[in-house]
């Protein structure tokens with residue numbers, strides 16, 4: 001029997017559903033660089049409202065919304081504080097140096113989760129030798145932390161410290177709706193803690209393209225100019241924004257299914273002899289450890305069975321569940337996991 005490919009490489013591999021395509025095809029559009037695309041405006045306003053922030057800016061990628069945010073909140077020669085696993089540091093090709101001419105102070109959080117106790121000693125005092133610490137970036141959920149989540153109270157305590165020390169706080173919320181689903185926190189309560197929030201529509205939410213940067217009206221006014229300088233101004237982008245609106249209306253509630261699927265996969269992995277350990281599963285990411293240097297081989301063995309996944313190091317493998325993974329595909333994946341080799 002030829003099985004259907006089960007693609008656990010990333011939650012970015014999803015294809016638009018027919019409902020989403022219908023919404024895209026019937027979108028009202030205009031030239032968004034002229035501020036005339038009402039669907040883009042609707043998406044930005046809708047997300048800003050959800051997170052209790054003043055304004056939003058639709059961009060082509062989460063890398064762009066993060067980098068624009070960082071540029072809005074820093075000056076050249078400043079320093080950005082983040083976890084050593086942070087996407088903004090590791091996977092945005094040195095964008096902080098390139099776009100913002102800022103240095104980075106890397107912290108070692110537990111599964112990427114920072115605390116005020118970790119951050120405070122790393123904030124530079126005013127000294128002629130030191131860069132000015134001006135921004136803390138959090139990631140929720142933490143990709144490299146295996147989808148680990150911050151609770152709102154953890155965020156509140158970090159915000160409190162930033163407020164006292166005069167630092168801005170930016171959230172890389174590529175998977176923020178996964179975090180909200182897992183913690184039960186409400187998006188509305190996030191707005192008061194962050195100066196900027198980047199929300200991805202093309203990860204768990206299943207839209208083909210797009211991220212939105214949220215912030216104050218002043219921040220978004222500045223961000224719009226930076227987006228233009230980055231070449232990110234889009235014209236009839238409402239077709240894409242419509243997919244984002246559809247995903248917010250239809251694909252948030254179901255994220256709990258992805259989380260349940262991830263937990264079931266972890267249970268199966270723990271029953272095998274080739275898996276040494278599995279990181280605690282909080283959301284839609286499962287990172288597991290195999291024997292030293294064996295990750296590539298395990299990924300290859302899975303691929304031969306029609307299950308696609310990626311290594312995250314020479315001894316760790318990652319599965320990500322998403323919209324295009326059905327319960328029967330999870331059952332099939334569990335069979336493959338239990339009978340590998």
Ligand SMILES: *Cc1c(COP(=O)(O)O)cnc(C)c1O
Nearest residue numbers: 061062063064087139143172174
């Ligand atoms: C995917 C991702 C982003 C943004 O990625 P793009 O591919 O540029 O949209 C940002 N942060 C995290 C944690 C991510 O996983």
